[in-house]
Amino acid sequence: MTPTEPTSVAVAGDWHGNASWAIKCIRHLAEHADVTLLLHLGDFGYMGEGFDRYLHKVSREAAKAGVTIWVLPGNHENYDWLAKQPVDNQGRTITSHGILALPRGYRFTVAGVTFCAVGGAVSVDKGRRTFGRSWWPQEEITETEANAISAGPPVDVLLTHDAPMGCATPRMDRRSFLDWVGPVVASEADAHQVRLRNIVDALHPRLLLHGHMHARYSETVEWVTPDYKPYTCRIEGLACDDMEGNQILLDLTDPTNLTVTDLTPPLSKGPRFRDD
16 A cells, blocks of 8 residues: 555445535545545436536535545436446546546545446336436346456455445335336336346445435345355445435555544534535
8 A cells, every 4th residue: 555545435325416515525535534535326417407506515625625426326327327427547537627437337446455446226206207317217226237347356346326236225114116117117126126136146345335215224145156155245225315325435554454433524403504
């Protein structure tokens, strides 16, 4: 490790284009940790009316804090817009100054710790959304993408938007879920989580960080690789904007013992935080 290499990174869950909350997170981070990289787990805010203004505000605040933001796009993102943006020599999409969107399966190393970023999920509310305006089919990890990612070497940390099948994510009961989204969309969501679980089993990370479920929780699972070798993975689910547990600090000082601490800013009481 070089003296200038970071020993920790910040990780944030869904921000949903909430500029007030995003700026609050960045300011809180700058006040409490010496961090230059923030990894965002998706539903960042690449969609909706005026999201360019949101990007400008977040980019400006990140620059003030000396923080670069890497986003793995979630399901609530405008994939048509993302496809039209410039790409750097590592395949990362340049969405604003200091804000990059990572391609599916992007691998990188920080302080000797290997990462793989796998965004995407099924919008279970897409029946209430408009195709090409508020949901896009590119939101899903395809079977081809899953197979290509799974063919790579193991990693220490897997960053995902969706949760893999089999983890204890806090969620509504199955009957209520089926009544809400219907059996077809429920089946699509299940299939997506199975594809993601296949990636996890192939890469058997020691730590998995995800968003999407809007709930902060931790669990340790004992799963099995495709060639029947057991492995242990700690799963950390992050909450969304304006919720406890939306932002954490991942300590990389000891690559054999990755630890997380909460870095969520205090929740607002009374008037909303101003972002200007």
